[in-house]
Amino acid sequence: MTDILSPLLPSLAGGLLIGLSAAMLLLLNGRIAGISGLVAGLGRDRGERRLTDLAFVLGLLSGPPLFAVATGAWPVMRIEASWPLLAVAGLLVGFGSRLGSGCTSGHGVAGLARLSPRSLVAVATFLASGMATVTLMRLAA
Amino acid sequence: MSPARLLSALAAGLVFGFGLSLSGMLDPVRVRGFLDVGGAWDPSLMAVLGGAVTVSALGTLIQRRLARPAFDARFEIPAGRRIDPPLVIGSALFGIGWGLAGLCPGPAVAALSSGAVPVLVFVGAMAVGMGVHARVAGRRATGAS
Numbered sequence: 001m002t003d004i005l006s007p008l009l010p011s012l013a014g015g016l017l018i019g020l021s022a023a024m025l026l027l028l029n030g031r032i033a034g035i036s037g038l039v040a041g042l043g044r045d046r047g048e049r050r051l052t053d054l055a056f057v058l059g060l061l062s063g064p065p066l067f068a069v070a071t072g073a074w075p076v077m078r079i080e081a082s083w084p085l086l087a088v089a090g091l092l093v094g095f096g097s098r099l100g101s102g103c104t105s106g107h108g109v110a111g112l113a114r115l116s117p118r119s120l121v122a123v124a125t126f127l128a129s130g131m132a133t134v135t136l137m138r139l140a141a
Numbered sequence: 142m143s144p145a146r147l148l149s150a151l152a153a154g155l156v157f158g159f160g161l162s163l164s165g166m167l168d169p170v171r172v173r174g175f176l177d178v179g180g181a182w183d184p185s186l187m188a189v190l191g192g193a194v195t196v197s198a199l200g201t202l203i204q205r206r207l208a209r210p211a212f213d214a215r216f217e218i219p220a221g222r223r224i225d226p227p228l229v230i231g232s233a234l235f236g237i238g239w240g241l242a243g244l245c246p247g248p249a250v251a252a253l254s255s256g257a258v259p260v261l262v263f264v265g266a267m268a269v270g271m272g273v274h275a276r277v278a279g280r281r282a283t284g285a286s
Contacts, residue, residue, distance in 0.1 A: 007165065007171075007183075007185040008185050008188050010163050010164065010165065011163075011164050011165050011185050011186055011188040011189045011192075012188040012189070012191070012192045013160075013163055013164075013192070014160045014161060014162070014163035014164025014165065014166070014189055014192070015160070015164055015188055015189035015190060015191060015192025015193040015196075016160070016192040016193070016195070016196050017156050017157070017159060017160025017163065017164075018156075018157055018160040018161065018164065018189065018192070018193040018196075018197075019192060019193040019194065019195060019196025019197040019198075019199075019200070020156055020160070020196050021153045021154070021156040021157035021160060022153075022157075022193070022196070022197040022200060023196055023197055023199060023200025023201075023203070024149060024152065024153040024156065024200075025149070025150065025153040026197075026200050026201070026204050026210070026216070027200055027203060027204060027207070027210055027211060028145075028146075028149035028153070028210055028211045028212050029146055029149055029150060029153075029210055029211075029212055029213050030209065030210030030212075030213040030214075030215060030216040030217055031150075031210075031213075031217055032217065032218065032219065033153065033157065035245075035246040035247040035250060036246040036271070039246060039250060039267075039268070039271065040271045040274075040275070043268070043271070043272065043275070044275065048143070048146075051147065052146055052147055052150045053150070055147045055148075055150040055151040055154065056150040056151065056153060056154035056157075057154060057250060058151060058154060059150070059151040059152060059153065059154020059155035059156075059157070059158060060154040060155070060157055060158040060161075060247070060250055060251050061154075061158065061250065061251060061253060061254040062154070062155050062158060062254065063154070063155055063156075063157065063158015063159040063160070063161060063162050063251050063254075064158060064161075064162045064167065064251055064252065064254050064255060065254055066155065066158070066159050066162075067158075067159055067162035067163060070159075074255065075161075075162040075163075075165075075167045075168070076165070076167070076168045076171075077167050077168055077169070077252055077255060077257065077260075078168055078169060078170040079169050079242075079243070079244075079257070079259045079260070080169065080170060080243075081169070081241060081242045081243070081259070083259065083262050085241055085242065086242050086244075086259055086262045086263045086266065087262055087263075087265075087266040088238070088241065088266070089237075089238040089239075089241035089242035089244065089263060089266070090238065090242070090244075090249075090262065090263040090264065090265065090266025090267040090269070090270060091238070091266045091267070091269060091270040091273075092234045092235065092237050092238030092241070092270065093235055093238035093239060093242070093244070093245060093246065093249075093263075093267050093270065094238075094246075094266065094267035094268060094269060094270020094271040094272075094273075094274070095231075095234060095270035095271065095273055095274045096230075096231045096232065096233070096234030096235030096236070096237070096238060096270070097231065097235045097246060097271075098231065098270070098271050098274035098275070098278075099227050099230060099231025099234065099274055100227065100228050100229075100230070100231025100232035100233075100234070100235055101219070101221075101227075101228060101231065103235060103245050103246050103247070104239070104245045104246075104247065105157075105245075105246070105247050107232070108190060108193075108194075109190075109193045109194060109197050110197055111219075112190075112194045112197075112198075113194050113197035113198040113200070113201045114198070114201045114218070116219070116222075117222050117224065118219070118221055118222060118223070118224060118228055121224050121228060121229065121232070122228055122229075122231075122232040123232075125228075125229055125232035125233050125236060126232045126233070126235050126236030126239060127176075127236065128233075128236065129232070129233040129234075129235075129236030129237050129240065130176045130236040130237070130239045130240035131176045131177070131178050131179075131236075131240070132236075132240070133176070133236065133237045133239075133240025133241055134173050134176040134177045134180075134240045135177065135178075135179050135180070137240070137241070138177060138179075138180050
């Protein structure tokens with residue numbers, strides 16, 4: 001495998017699986033695979049809905065260990081941000097995804113797939129602010 | 142209680158988590174490299190979005206021909222079309238956090254199973270951020286100041 005293809009093929013295959021998961025949840029259970037909405041619902045919903053969402057999260061948590069068993073290595077995970085920066089980032093991601101009604105999965109994977117105008121705006125906005133943030137941090141460093 | 146619904150949610154979660162692991166989205170250095178369009182840009186994660194949206198769109202095309210999902214009474218699909226300030230401001234804040242850490246909710250939750258403390262810090266703060274939003278939104282809904 002050439003150097004150009006080596007990061008691209010696993011990314012494409014991973015993306016196809018993420019799309020498959022969204023299609024499964026939609027066609028089987030009628031739900032949108034939006035992780036921020038699902039996680040927020042765990043703190044609010046009761047009964048069977050909560051149990052179903054917990055089952056999804058349990059599956060999500062089992063993904064990396066399954067990957068490690070299948071390939072013999074844990075997925076690469078290089079976290080460079082300091083704890084205070086991670087805390088600020090987490091607050092912004094949590095609050096922002098709820099205020100904006102979704103994140104990379106709900107707006108990005110599910111919303112773009114049905115050409116939702118709200119999701120198109122959301123994705124363009126968080127890509128732009130994410131790119132601006134990374135650029136500013138690089139320039140400031 | 143529907144065992145089929147529980148099992149399909151579990152299976153969908155597992156496929157999602159495995160796909161994330163394979164895709165490179167669990168690696169904040171690569172995610173931030175993808176966002177660094179003016180620097181050493183790493184466009185490879187475009188393939189994640191492209192692949193995911195393509196299959197998800199096929200799912201949507203099938204869904205439109207069905208009266209109901211396999212294991213539930215109806216589809217729950219957001220119907221709103223209005224572009225309002227909360228959508229734009231929320232997405233902008235989300236993007237700033239995503240750029241700062243290189244983590245978004247799906248990869249962060251999946252990565253919790255590594256037991257890595259920095260992931261726990263991020264997800265803990267994310268839960269607090271969601272809780273703050275729920276309180277603010279709840280207060281607005283009940284009309285209190």
